[in-house]
Amino acid sequence: MVPPSSTPPPNPQQTQQFLSSVLSQRGPSSLPYTEDTKWLIRQHLLSLVSNYPSLEPKTATFTHNDGRSVNLLQADGTIPMPFQGVTYNIPIIIWLMESYPRYAPAVYVNPTRDMIIKRPHPHVSPSGLVSIPYLHSWIYPSSNLVDLVGNLSSAFSRDPPLYSQRRPNPNPNPSPSPSPSPSINSSMSSSYGHHPPPGPRVAHSATGVYPPSPYGRVQPPQPSQARPTSTDDAAEVYKRNAMNKLVEMVHGDIIGMRKAREVEVEGLFSAQAVLRRREEEINKGLKEMQDEKEALEHQLQVVLMNTDVLDSWIRDNEGKTNNLGKNNVDVDQAIHCADVLSQQMLDCTSADLAIEDVVYSLDKAVQDGAVSFDQYLRNVRLLSREQFFHRATAAKVKEAQMQAQVANMAARMSRFVS
Template identity: 90%
Template sequence: MVPPSSTPPPNPQQIQQFLSSVLSQRGPSALPYSEDTKWLIRQQLVSLISNYPSLEPKTATFTHNDGRSVNLLQADGTIPMPFQGVTYNIPIVIWLMESYPRYAPAVYVNPTRDMIIKRPHPHVSPSGLVSIPYLHNWIYPSSNLVDLVLHLSSAFSRDPPLYSQRRPNPNPSPSPSPNPSINSSMTSTYGQHPPPPGPRVAATAAAAGYPPSPYGRVQHPQHSQARPTSTDDAAEVYKRNAMNKLVEMVHGDIIGMRKAREVEMEGMFSAQAVLRRREEEINKGLKEMQDEKEGLEQQLQVVLMNADVLDSWIRDNEGKIKNLGKKNNNVDVDEAIHCVDVLSKQVLDSTAADLAIEDVVYSLDKAVQDGVVPFDQYLRNVRLLSREQFFHRATASKVKEAQMQAQVANMAARISHFVS
């Protein structure tokens, strides 16, 4: 393992400035993260460095299986691992992939030159790729990097992924056991300064569906390379390979099922939005229909009241028509129509006078055009007739206003009869 570093922790303010700078870049040099998630990426990295100062955010080039290279963010450093009462430091690299934080990051164990990845290990592949349940069950946006490191530290403390190998000395000695005691191997490294960085672990055995390790190929001393011996059981090797293949297939099926479920959820969310919009339209249409129904009911009340008025008028005047028909069939127009009240009689007289004056003015116009009436006499007569016509029209207007008020009062009285 790696002993505690003697270098001071990075300045949090500088880290925030660095993250703000790289995440705000635009154009070809911009990081390939979604704009609506960059704030969350910055927040999670700042929280990670605050809790684990041994990790440092960087930008580096990551190469995919298909040869594509992309510039990504990473958290490089060590995480604590308690083991048998002693805390060791495990070197790791957390790559924030293009789909982060909606999907889990890629985590690699980053052994130094004097370290070897334990084989087999339940959570670390020979290429250094880490696979723990927290990564498989990554849920956006609740999952975060701080909880990821906690789960990594817990998983590694149960089964450390690395052990130290001793450097060869000039006097050859029997090579160390492939699986030395983890306690003794860790003790041999703890307390020493870390060796200079060397080549990292290769991605020759990365599991299908995972990105390859972005480091160069490992160059171990000759005595530390694992070579098959005659003591290996072919059945055990076949069984182990079959189990690894089966795990890869199951993991691939899980990823496919997860993607299919996500597509189905997106479709359901879209259908839910459409249904909500239709619900709003239906509620709006229902309200309009209710308002229209209320308006029609009010119009129906008015029609019923008018029909009642007409029925009353017919009953009142039906006898008069019969009496007029008995008088030798000679009906006097002036006697056939009688006004019901004084106001109606006044309106009739004013309207008749108004129309008569209109006829007189028209006759005067024709007389002036024919030269029968002098022009000055025409003007004097038109002035007198216009004044008289004005008074008749004003009288008719006031009488009509009084009739309207009386009709409104009568309708109000009838409404109570229909409502009850």
């Protein structure tokens, strides 16, 4: 844990320009975030810096377990941790992975050389990787970095993850300011990537610069010096206990509100799934109705064509019915063929039927003994040969009529379509 930083907070305008610049880059140097989430990532980081100015957005190289290196955004700095009436600053790094914000970021405790990670710790691994319930129950798009840091601060205040290791300073004239600590490699990872576990580090700064360890750790012998004894006033103790109680109540209320919001979000997701299913059903029904409409339009066109054909036939043959009431109706002239093929079909059909009648009459004559059997066979053979030619001619005429009818229907269809 470190005291509050004396460096001024980053300029909000410079932070906005920096995020707009790195998130708008294209090509090989662009950050590996999807285009539809870059605006939300920018808003999350701006809100985080606005609430916690000690955190600064940066870009750094992150190395995965498989050796892949990728340039990612991170929030590097310290977060406040109240513990026993004293506010400590916990150095952390929040990595925004490629899948952010749909999935939770990777959070690491970033101890300086004067700090040691508590072992074991329920939320921090020896490599510094942080694991709290808020990260495990990350919900897109309601979860954000500000709430994450608030949960980190609350979790660390119940069980601080770091303590400072102090050694006696051999310098007889100690300096009141701590020596600068070396920068930590940005490519930290554990389950996300390779991160060397931090070893114990010896502080080279003067004793008394950092706040005391929250664990009451026994330190190496220090040079004897006068320490003023102070006893807490009963009112201060009561005030501190009341504040702790209020913090616990507020934390419980926040957890309850969060659970209620999660249930509400789950209900909205369920309603969204139902609406999507109904949308698919409506689209399917609409497509079926459109197909049925097209089929009915096709049938209507066929009916209109047949109606036109019948109307034409009635108009052509309407004058021929005037002579049906007279006695001198010529049977051969009662029906007129529309074309040569129809006339040829009529002749072949009538000849075929006439031969059928003749063969039937010959059968009766043979049975009555009017015609000899040899003569019957000879006549049936001649009539069958003639009937075969008539039927073959009728089949060819019928095929030609079918082709003509198809051509006529196509011509009529083009007229209706146009």
